[in-house]
Amino acid sequence: MEYSPPPLFKQGASARVKMTVFACISIVLLLVDSQMRTLGTVRQVVGTVLHPLQMVALLPRDAIYGAGDYFSSLAEMKKQVDELKRQQIADAQALQQAQLRTAENNQLRRLMGAREQVPTKSMLAEVLYDARDASSRKIILNRGSNSDVSLGLPVIDNQGVVGQVTRVFPFTSEVTLLTDKDQAIPVQLLRNGLRSVAYGRGKIGSLELRFTAPNADIKVGDIVVTSGLDGIYPAGLAVARVTQVDSNANGAFGGVICQPLAGIQNNRQLLILMSPPEIAPRPPDEEPRVPRKGNNRMAPIKDPAKEEAPAAGAASAAAGSELIPKAPAAATPATTPVTGTPAVSTPAVTTPAARTPTAATPATVPANRAPATGAPAATPTKEPAR
Incomplete structure (x- = not known):
């Protein structure tokens, strides 16, 4: 059996x-x-055929890159959101400050306009806080x-x-508002x-016109201004607007409620009028009259027409008294002096209208006529002629 290596190792x-x-x-x-530019078509065909394989081969890489981008973009977006929130808060604060500054500028402009209209010297002041009470x-x-x-x-x-x-x-001053009780x-x-x-009226924040007659000509909507009679407030400054009129016919006075026109609780800038209004000087006081001694009662008014009649009657009575001898001051009867000279009575003073008796006409008194004082009748004496 012949041995040969495997194909991999051949x-x-x-x-x-x-x-x-x-x-x-x-x-x-x-x-x-x-x-010759002959391989361009081959490359396109090969690239088209191999593109799906390339995409499949790049899927793991793209997945890893996508996960990294997702988490990094999420952190970046969160950071941007936080930054935008801080910027929004800062912009809101800046907008509020701008609105406050705009309101203050408008208020200052209005105060400057009012300052020009007020005839007295004024000074700008700012409200620090409310009183503790x-x-x-x-x-x-x-x-x-x-x-x-x-x-x-x-x-x-x-x-x-x-x-x-x-x-x-x-460095500060306390101001009592108009609505204080x-x-x-x-x-x-x-x-x-x-x-x-x-x-x-205190915490109610309104004003009341007290002691007004029930039939006074006051209507809702009337403007109330300063009268200037106190010498503190200049005349013509707006105070309030009438909001309620209660005409009680059974009572002695009517009730009138007013709402202040000034921004008592709204504004931070106010004007202090530094000089009071000019008031005409008071007339000089009259010197007191010193009463005379013993003349504490009022003297009656004398009528010349009525005084002439008693004067004429007194003159005629004085003229008749010369013809009638005077009664003695006491009850003792008249006697003649030791020397034998007859007693001479002093004639009464008469007015020019009285008639003076002549020397030849002696004045005699009937023996049976008594004095008016109740004394015994004296012996008639003969009055010598002057």
């Missing part, structure tokens, strides 16, 4: 010979293809005594009156000039 031509043959074939094909309606401004802020100065915005400075510190301001209706006083 050796034909040497490897050197094979390499030389295949190299020559390759060179020939290259020359033929470069010169929850039961009151007060705010704190960033202006104090170092900025020449004093007590009682009014505070306004572009729409109307906000309140009044009630406390002053070196302890705040009052003299006002008048813009439509008919009816004067009244507006009182705050």
Whole structure:
């Protein structure tokens, strides 16, 4: 039995010979293809036939690359989403700041317009925070005594009156709002000039016109402005709008509710009126009259026509008294002096209208006539002529 090696291990031509043959074939094909362009169709046919095999062979590689790309793109997309979210938050904050700045600029522009219309000097202030007392309606401004802020100065915005400075510190000041329950301001209706006083209603946030007559000419929608009678608020500043009128015919007063026009709880910038309005000086006080001693009662008014009649009667009575001797001051009867000279009575003073008795006509009194005082009748005496 003849032994022969398996076909795999059979050796034909040497490897050197094979390499030389295949190299020559390759060179020939290259020359033929470069010169005659005859192998292009063969390459296309072979490439078309082998393409599915190439795709199948590349499937594992493509699957590995696809998985890597998927996970890397997922991480990249997550990173981009986080970055976009942060950018969105930053843009929203910037938008809010821009809107706030725009609102502040608009408010400042309106305040500057109101500042030009107000006749007095004013200063811009910013609200820092609300007061700590929850039961009151007060705010704190960033202006104090170092900025020449004093007590009682009014505070306004572009729409109307906000309140009044009630406390002053070196760098801040406290403002009591119009709606505070302890705040009052003299006002008048813009439509008919009816004067009244507006009182705050506390946490309700509105004003009330107290002590108004039930039949007062007040309508819903009327504008209430400052009257300027207190010497603090300039006249003509808008205060509130009438929202409710309660005319109670049975009561002595009617109820009027108003809503403030100013942005009391909205704005951050306000105006402080630095100088009060100019008021005409008061007239000088009259000097007190010093009453005379013993003349505490009022003197009656004298009528000249009525005074002439008693004067004429007194004159005629005085004229008749010269003809009648006077009674003695006491009850002692009249006697003559020791020397024997008859007693002479002093004649009564008469007015020029009375008639003077002549020397030849002695005045005699009947013996049976007694004095008016109840004294015994005296012996009639003869009055010598003057």
